[in-house]
Amino acid sequence: MQMGRMALPLFCTLALVGLGFSEDVPTGKYMGSAKCKNCHSTAAKGDQFDAWLKTKHAKAFEQLASPEAIKLGKTKGVDQPQKSAECLKCHVTAYEVPAAQKHKNFDATMGVQCESCHGPGSKHVEARLAADEPPAGEKPIEVGKDEIIGHPGADTCRKCHNKDGPSYKPFAFKKYLKEIAHLDPRKKRPADYQDKIPDDPKDDPEAEKIEFKK
Numbered sequence: 734m735q736m737g738r739m740a741l742p743l744f745c746t747l748a749l750v751g752l753g754f755s756e757d758v759p760t761g762k763y764m765g766s767a768k769c770k771n772c773h774s775t776a777a778k779g780d781q782f783d784a785w786l787k788t789k790h791a792k793a794f795e796q797l798a799s800p801e802a803i804k805l806g807k808t809k810g811v812d813q814p815q816k817s818a819e820c821l822k823c824h825v826t827a828y829e830v831p832a833a834q835k836h837k838n839f840d841a842t843m844g845v846q847c848e849s850c851h852g853p854g855s856k857h858v859e860a861r862l863a864a865d866e867p868p869a870g871e872k873p874i875e876v877g878k879d880e881i882i883g884h885p886g887a888d889t890c891r892k893c894h895n896k897d898g899p900s901y902k903p904f905a906f907k908k909y910l911k912e913i914a915h916l917d918p919r920k921k922r923p924a925d926y927q928d929k930i931p932d933d934p935k936d937d938p939e940a941e942k943i944e945f946k947k
């Protein structure tokens with residue numbers, strides 16, 4: 734989504750109520766989820782780190798060592814999924830990104846981390862470290878969209894949730910997003926906000942039948 738400078742105040746308003754889904758990728762380095770934890774693990778602000786830790790994304794690298802993964806790997810001629818680009822490209826963050834664009838402490842074994850969806854976070858981390866962290870309970874501050882992707886959309890998910898995956902399950906944005914939700918409770922949204930997210934034109938109609946298991 735392209736927007737001129739004049740549209741920025743409007744964008745911010747929309748982003749606050751969460752309708753501004755966008756995939757514009759900022760430049761910068763991949764920092765890894767451990768860095769994000771420093772500022773995003775307070776319950777009053779939505780504890781995004783722990784919410785993420787409870788999703789399958791945090792286990793996506795571990796998953797590649799499971800008996801099921803070994804079996805799936807065989808069908809693709811892959812012996813060791815945890816060492817194969819064929820699997821790692823979707824099961825860890827920024828696999829295809831050169832090492833120079835990753836922080837020295839970036840740990841791929843943490844799986845599909847924040848920046849798989851939010852884009853490289855170094856600009857955001859630097860900007861937030863330079864500013865004072867707002868105390869919990871206060872209104873969230875607005876961050877510029879050149880800093881971090883605040884509200885990634887369906888195309889971001891489909892980079893991995895597509896039929897190139899050997900275990901592809903039908904994907905629909907709204908349904909899957911609810912399953913990994915980590916909203917900031919300080920941002921006022923209507924109670925039915927998540928149900929009102931529009932269906933995506935590229936949603937797989939078969940996704941209706943999907944039931945998530947823990």
Ligand code: HEC
Pocket residue numbers: 796797799801802803805806809811814819820821822823824892893894895896897898899900901902903
């Ligand atoms: C195009 C991206 C992509 C690639 C490439 C990929 N995966 Fe996955 N994998 C996913 C996604 C997304 C899921 C979760 C939902 C689904 O199955 O669609 C998943 C889930 C899995 C699961 C769990 C299945 C389940 O039923 O919960 C296993 C095991 C797995 N992948 C193994 C592998 C192995 C082994 C490889 C390499 C041979 C591989 N994947 C390559 C995207 C990918």
Ligand code: HEC
Pocket residue numbers: 751752766769770773781782783785790845846847848849850851883884885886910913915916917918920
């Ligand atoms: C699989 C993709 C994905 C991962 C992984 C992910 N997020 Fe998000 N995140 C999203 C999406 C999509 C939204 C937008 C939700 C909306 O606007 O309804 C979002 C929204 C947010 C927001 C804004 C919340 C709000 O109420 O507006 C914060 C803060 C955030 N994520 C931080 C994180 C952090 C920190 C991590 C890692 C610990 C993380 N996210 C991991 C996809 C992801």
Ligand code: HEC
Pocket residue numbers: 748764765766768769770771772773778847848851853854855857858861862866867872873874875876881882883884
């Ligand atoms: C030094 C503190 C700090 C660090 C480290 C940090 N953030 Fe943030 N982040 C903030 C603050 C402050 C906000 C604004 C919301 C608020 O006031 O809590 C924010 C907002 C966000 C948003 C919402 C943006 C929007 O437009 O709604 C996302 C997404 C996000 N951070 C992701 C990340 C990710 C990913 C990382 C790790 C790479 C990270 N943050 C690391 C402090 C930090």
Ligand code: HEC
Pocket residue numbers: 789790792793794796822823824825826845849850885886887889890891892893894902906909910911912913945946
């Ligand atoms: C970098 C690749 C990648 C991206 C981007 C990604 N995912 Fe995933 N997702 C995975 C993998 C891999 C798994 C399976 C992990 C496992 O089973 O260990 C998964 C699993 C899931 C699951 C659990 C599925 C199940 O069957 O239980 C949900 C829900 C999900 N993702 C939602 C999303 C949403 C929503 C987005 C976009 C906002 C997104 N994902 C973006 C790779 C990705």
